[in-house]
Amino acid sequence: MAVKLVIFDLDDTLIKTSAITKECYATARDYLKEKGAKESTLLHLDEKFNSPVSYHKSVKKLEEELYRDGLKKDDVYRSIDIFNAGQVSGKLEMVDGAKEVLEGLKDLRKSGKIKTVLVTSSKDAKVQNYKIKQFSLSKYFDDICIDNYQECGKGVALEKYQIDNKLQPEEVIVIGDKISDEIKYANLLGMKTVRILEGRHSVAIPKKGEEHPQIEIEKIADFLKILKERLG
Numbered sequence: 001m002a003v004k005l006v007i008f009d010l011d012d013t014l015i016k017t018s019a020i021t022k023e024c025y026a027t028a029r030d031y032l033k034e035k036g037a038k039e040s041t042l043l044h045l046d047e048k049f050n051s052p053v054s055y056h057k058s059v060k061k062l063e064e065e066l067y068r069d070g071l072k073k074d075d076v077y078r079s080i081d082i083f084n085a086g087q088v089s090g091k092l093e094m095v096d097g098a099k100e101v102l103e104g105l106k107d108l109r110k111s112g113k114i115k116t117v118l119v120t121s122s123k124d125a126k127v128q129n130y131k132i133k134q135f136s137l138s139k140y141f142d143d144i145c146i147d148n149y150q151e152c153g154k155g156v157a158l159e160k161y162q163i164d165n166k167l168q169p170e171e172v173i174v175i176g177d178k179i180s181d182e183i184k185y186a187n188l189l190g191m192k193t194v195r196i197l198e199g200r201h202s203v204a205i206p207k208k209g210e211e212h213p214q215i216e217i218e219k220i221a222d223f224l225k226i227l228k229e230r231l232g
């Protein structure tokens with residue numbers, strides 16, 4: 001079945017987020033230390049964050065240990081705010097070749113062969129909106145969804161776009177860097193999946209069958225060829 005809908009992830013698929021994420025992590029970690037977090041707790045936090053897991057989820061997993069070190073709930077939430085604030089103050093760059101891929105999709109969209117959607121997950125929509133604006137990405141997509149369902153991942157949003165567009169799952173291709181999120185949920189829904197090895201999640205190893213992408217690419221530039229081979 002020919003692909004009719006392309007769903008993109010944002011962070012570390014189109015925009016290089018990992019470098020800034022690491023800086024934000026260091027700042028938030030320093031803050032926790034200043035508030036009394038013990039070195040052993042911080043090492044556990046490093047482990048969790050580098051496994052890799054989002055800052056929000058990592059710090060929530062370590063909450064009990066942080067409270068034992070004497071930190072208050074407010075300190076933990078303040079560290080999340082510090083982490084998020086850093087994401088909009090750092091210098092962002094697009095992933096090499098991402099702009100060219102988006103430009104390359106323009107004609108396919110014009111001819112009605114495909115639709116494109118951006119689905120990005122964040123606790124803080126402001127951060128994602130800032131990134132989208134910074135690189136004027138709206139013009140490349142038929143719709144943009146800033147999904148806030150961190151616990152259940154992107155599955156709900158992915159399925160919504162499939163159904164709204166009256167498509168079969170095989171007519172949807174999803175490209176992203178996270179095997180534990182967009183790749184897993186798209187696989188479970190029966191969609192086509194492309195993993196891009198970019199950023200801190202590129203070291204993640206699939207644990208379950210559904211975390212295995214159908215295709216893996218090192219450069220996003222390779223995505224255009226993959227897509228064109230799957231068009232009707």
Ligand SMILES: [Mg+2]
Nearest residue numbers: 009011012177
């Ligand atoms: Mg991502």
